[in-house]
Amino acid sequence: MGNSTESVITDYLVRIITRDGSIRALACVTTDLVGEACRRHGTWPTASAALGRAMTGGALMGALLKTGQRVALRFEGNGPLKKVLVEADANGAVRGCVGNPEVNPLREDGKLDVAAAIGHAGLLTVTKDLGLKEPYTGTVLLYTSEIAEDLAYYLTDSEQVPSAVGLGVYVEPDGAIAAAGGFLIQSLPPCNDELVDRLMARIGAMPSVTELLRQGKTPEGLLDHLFEGIPFDTLEKRALAYVCSCSRERIERVLVSLGHDDLASLMNEQGGAEVTCELCRERYSFSREELQRIVDEMMSGEAC
Ligand SMILES: [Zn+2]
Numbered sequence: 001m002g003n004s005t006e007s008v009i010t011d012y013l014v015r016i017i018t019r020d021g022s023i024r025a026l027a028c029v030t031t032d033l034v035g036e037a038c039r040r041h042g043t044w045p046t047a048s049a050a051l052g053r054a055m056t057g058g059a060l061m062g063a064l065l066k067t068g069q070r071v072a073l074r075f076e077g078n079g080p081l082k083k084v085l086v087e088a089d090a091n092g093a094v095r096g097c098v099g100n101p102e103v104n105p106l107r108e109d110g111k112l113d114v115a116a117a118i119g120h121a122g123l124l125t126v127t128k129d130l131g132l133k134e135p136y137t138g139t140v141l142l143y144t145s146e147i148a149e150d151l152a153y154y155l156t157d158s159e160q161v162p163s164a165v166g167l168g169v170y171v172e173p174d175g176a177i178a179a180a181g182g183f184l185i186q187s188l189p190p191c192n193d194e195l196v197d198r199l200m201a202r203i204g205a206m207p208s209v210t211e212l213l214r215q216g217k218t219p220e221g222l223l224d225h226l227f228e229g230i231p232f233d234t235l236e237k238r239a240l241a242y243v244c245s246c247s248r249e250r251i252e253r254v255l256v257s258l259g260h261d262d263l264a265s266l267m268n269e270q271g272g273a274e275v276t277c278e279l280c281r282e283r284y285s286f287s288r289e290e291l292q293r294i295v296d297e298m299m300s301g302e303a304c
Contacts, residue, residue: 011240013063014219019231022192026063027183027219030056033242035177040281044104045171046112052169052180053147054084055096059240060184062088070129077122093243095279115145124150162187168209179213244280251275251284267291
């Protein structure tokens with residue numbers, strides 16, 4: 001089990017399909033899980049917005065997978081944030097981190113400049129573990145570095161599924177996450193051009209996702225807004241949460257992989273080990289005695 005810290009479920013995702021079967025859409029609210037990630041990583045506002053958008057995008061893409069499958073997003077650019085990593089699965093678990101949390105570029109109008117944080121030159125790499133022998137990996141150049149457009153570009157260009165993505169994170173002046181969420185719309189074959197045109201016009205005319213969320217719009221409300229007058233069926237509603245798959249057992253396996261000599265020096269020189277999970281900042285402490293037990297188990301394992 002991962003170390004889920006959410007007890008009250010407030011983040012969730014809704015998936016719909018138009019009655020003619022030509023458009024599928026997902027919308028979600030991720031305020032709590034983004035807030036949790038930003039607290040854990042100590043991100044400054046623009047880094048929070050970048051991480052929050054990427055995690056929301058990951059949640060949306062994870063919802064398109066089957067049980068047991070996972071998706072990882074890696075935004076890597078020439079900006080001070082260095083990278084954003086996100087992992088999500090089909091069960092609504094999302095985790096993520098940034099290369100440098102203490103980054104806060106602002107635009108001239110005072111808004112958070114996510115593109116400057118990530119950098120205008122770079123790559124988006126999407127890795128999908130579909131339970132096959134090899135994971136599927138697709139890479140595209142960063143398009144606008146605003147994250148939503150980059151994901152839409154990836155889905156349309158690399159996966160050949162025409163897609164529109166909207167993501168929003170509202171960061172309070174004190175750094176708290178007031179609202180986060182987004183939507184993903186995909187055109188399925190055979191394409192209904194007229195409906196796609198209608199939706200694109202509506203997306204172009206709608207207020208930002210951040211603004212809609214701050215008005216209190218739920219995922220259902222976002223979809224009602226986008227699909228007003230277009231008949232659709234709701235396929236599912238699922239909870240989302242910040243969950244990391246790290247555990248004491250997994251960290252122990254990492255320690256074992258260090259080998260006997262490194263473990264012995266940790267024991268003797270530092271009197272123990274403290275290991276921090278990169279993706280959730282959870283700290284795992286191992287005392288000298290625990291390290292000794294791991295070494296003893298290694299030695300007896302080797303004797304077999
Ligand atoms: Zn972790």
